[in-house]
Amino acid sequence: xxxxTARIPKLTRKGQATRDRILQAAVELIAERGVVGTSTEDxxxxxxxxxxxxxxxxxxxxxxxxxxxxxxxxxEPVPGRPMMGALDCFDxxxxxxxAAIQRQEENGCRGECSLGSLAGELGAADEDSRQDLSNGxxxxxxxxEQSLRAMxxxxxxxxxxxxxxxxxxxxxxxxxxxxxxxxxxxxxxxxAALNAALSYIHSFAADQR
Amino acid sequence: xxxxTARIPKLTRKGQATRDRILQAAVELIAERGVVGTSTEDxxxxxxxxxxxxxxxxxxxxxxxxxxxxxxxxxEPVPGRPMMGALDCFDxxxxxxxAAIQRQEENGCRGECSLGSLAGELGAADEDSRQDLSNGxxxxxxxxEQSLRAMxxxxxxxxxxxxxxxxxxxxxxxxxxxxxxxxxxxxxxxxAALNAALSYIHSFAADQR
Numbered sequence: 001x002x003x004x005t006a007r008i009p010k011l012t013r014k015g016q017a018t019r020d021r022i023l024q025a026a027v028e029l030i031a032e033r034g035v036v037g038t039s040t041e042d043x044x045x046x047x048x049x050x051x052x053x054x055x056x057x058x059x060x061x062x063x064x065x066x067x068x069x070x071x072x073x074x075x076e077p078v079p080g081r082p083m084m085g086a087l088d089c090f091d092x093x094x095x096x097x098x099a100a101i102q103r104q105e106e107n108g109c110r111g112e113c114s115l116g117s118l119a120g121e122l123g124a125a126d127e128d129s130r131q132d133l134s135n136g137x138x139x140x141x142x143x144x145e146q147s148l149r150a151m152x153x154x155x156x157x158x159x160x161x162x163x164x165x166x167x168x169x170x171x172x173x174x175x176x177x178x179x180x181x182x183x184x185x186x187x188x189x190x191x192a193a194l195n196a197a198l199s200y201i202h203s204f205a206a207d208q209r
Numbered sequence: 210x211x212x213x214t215a216r217i218p219k220l221t222r223k224g225q226a227t228r229d230r231i232l233q234a235a236v237e238l239i240a241e242r243g244v245v246g247t248s249t250e251d252x253x254x255x256x257x258x259x260x261x262x263x264x265x266x267x268x269x270x271x272x273x274x275x276x277x278x279x280x281x282x283x284x285e286p287v288p289g290r291p292m293m294g295a296l297d298c299f300d301x302x303x304x305x306x307x308a309a310i311q312r313q314e315e316n317g318c319r320g321e322c323s324l325g326s327l328a329g330e331l332g333a334a335d336e337d338s339r340q341d342l343s344n345g346x347x348x349x350x351x352x353x354e355q356s357l358r359a360m361x362x363x364x365x366x367x368x369x370x371x372x373x374x375x376x377x378x379x380x381x382x383x384x385x386x387x388x389x390x391x392x393x394x395x396x397x398x399x400x401a402a403l404n405a406a407l408s409y410i411h412s413f414a415a416d417q418r
Contacts, residue, residue, distance in 0.1 A: 034330075036245045111332055119392045120329015121243075123320055134393045168389070168398050169405035173378075176385020176402065180377070183328045184343045189377050193385065196378035196409040203408065 019057045022047045026068050030113040035065060035121050065122070066132055072115050073136025077174060078103060085143035088150035090202060093170075097194040100174060101187060109185045115140070116175040117182075141167050148201070161204040173197035228266045231256045235277050239322040244274060244330050274331070275341055281324050282345025286383060287312060294352035297359035299411060302379075306403040309383060310396060318394045324349070325384040326391075350376050357410070370413035382406035 011019065025047035029038040040061045044054045058064040076084055078100040082092045111117055115136045122129040144167035151157045177193030180186075220228065234256035238247040249270045253263045267273040285293055287309040291301045320326055324345045331338040353376035360366045386402030389395075 116388065117329065117332070119388055120326065120332070123243075123326070123329070123388075123392050130392060130394075137389055137393055137398075164397070165401045165404065168401035172385035172389050172398050172402035173381060173405070174385070175388050176381035176383070179325065179328055179332075179384050179388065180346055180381050183332050183339060184346055185339075188373070189346075189381050192374045192377035193381035195374065196382070196406055199412065200405040200408050203412065 015057075018047075018049060018053060022049060022054055022057060022064070023067055023071055026064055027071070027113045030068065030118075031111060034111075035118065040064060062126070062128070065118075065129060068113065069115070069118055069122075069129060069132040069136060072113065072118065073132070073139055077114065077116075077140060083143075084140060085146045086150075087144070087147035088154065089156060090151075090198075090205070093147075093198055093201065097198055100178075100194065101191055104178065104181055104190055105187050109181050109187055111182045114178065116178055119175075120179065137171065141171050144170055155206050157201075158204050158206050166201050166204065169200055170194075170197045224266075227256075227258060227262060231258060231263055231266055231273070232276060232280055235273055236280070236322045239277065239327075240320060243320075244327065249273060271335070271337070274327075275338060277322065278324070278327055278331075278338060278341040278345060281322065281327065282341070282348055286323065286325075286349060292352075293349060294355045295359075296353070296356035297363065298365060299360075299407075299414070302356075302407055302410065306407055309387075309403065310400055313387065313390055313399055314396050318390050318396055320391045323387065325387055328384075329388065346380065350380050353379055364415050366410075366413050367415045375410050375413065378409055379403075379406045 022043060026038065026043045029042055029046055033042075040054065040058075043064065044051060047054070054064075058067060078084070078096055080099060082096050082099075084096065087093045087096050115133060118129070119133045119137075123133065141164075145163045148157060148161070148163045148166055152159065152161055152163065157163075173193040173196060174190075177190035180189035180193075231252060235247065235252045238251055238255060249263065249267075252273065253260060256263070263273075267276060287293070287305055289308060291305050291308075293305065296302045296305050324342060327338070328342045328346075332342065350373075354372045357366060357370070357372045357375055361368065361370055361372065366372075382402040382405060383399075386399035389398035389402075
């Protein structure tokens with residue numbers, strides 16, 4: 001998935017900064033209130049821009065939401081290090097999972113404006129959003145698969161490990177664990193989901209001790 | 210979680226049938242359009258009841274949605290057999306997972322009015338709904354844990370198997386797999402998620418052959 005800004009020619013540095021500020025305001029409001037609870041007017045006020053400014057960058061709420069989806073898909077689901085495409089050993093996978101768990105714990109197991117939350121809220125209603133979200137998940141799966149390929153290439157995983165299935169198992173664990181953890185305000189679902197996925201990946205370790 | 214009907218005294222058989230028809234119409238519309246895209250007026254028309262009738266049973270959209278959540282939480286996430294609380298051997302677990310996969314395939318990997326979809330759409334916005342959804346997930350986890358306990362009691366699972374963690378791993382796999390399968394319109398995420406969870410549970414088999 002490419003950043004939507006690539007499709008907008010001739011954006012000045014100041015214009016880019018304004019657009020970023022609008023998107024950031026949208027992300028923060030959606031984390032708190034969901035997509036439905038967030039109006040374009042709320043975003044305009046929070047970003048401190050005029051009506052003509054926000055309309056210049058996003059001519060509808062749908063355009064704004066699609067840009068939010070693209071922005072979140074281009075980001076890391078677990079911000080910071082290690083990054084999703086560079087988890088090239090079991091320790092790095094574990095560190096990534098621990099970072100996801102720690103982030104949710106620090107956040108009080110509350111909802112965020114994540115790709116998973118957006119998929120839950122928008123999936124059924126809007127076909128354009130569904131495709132954007134699908135592309136985002138595909139991008140994330142591709143990065144995890146790239147990590148697992150590096151592990152296979154260096155001999156950590158068996159040659160017959162199905163990297164597509166393993167990367168999907170890890171991504172669905174993150175998403176399902178996060179959904180239940182945020183709904184139940186309890187870290188255990190996310191921890192159990194990621195433990196299970198990592199253990200499954202480990203069952204394909206070349207060196208089974 | 211108890212059926213909300215238990216809290217409504219003196220509902221005649223005809224009254225119960227009308228209430229059920231309203232709820233069924235709500236479930237079908239939400240599956241198609243999401244909660245946000247479904248108005249009380251849409252439900253009233255689809256259920257062929259009068260405004261005063263629907264208001265008699267549900268005095269607000271929120272009351273209707275909460276009753277939908279309770280209804281779905283009291284149902285099986287994978288309708289039919291085997292049932293979630295009676296998966297007392299590895300074959301039954303596998304049959305249950307296969308039924309979930311088959312159901313999504315037959316449904317074209319489309320969204321439903323499931324607890325997971327409702328959690329995705331409502332979780333961030335409304336505290337009452339979040340608690341209802343949380344109770345629903347707890348109920349399902351309890352049923353899965355009951356199944357795994359039967360497996361441990363008959364000696365299929367090791368005595369040290371953490372049944373709380375295993376049941377959460379299975380439930381999060383179902384939810385995360387379903388979320389990605391419906392967003393990507395592709396059965397592979399659900400299949401990978403359930404395979405991984407079952408394999409993880411199997412790694413606690415007492416008889417490791």
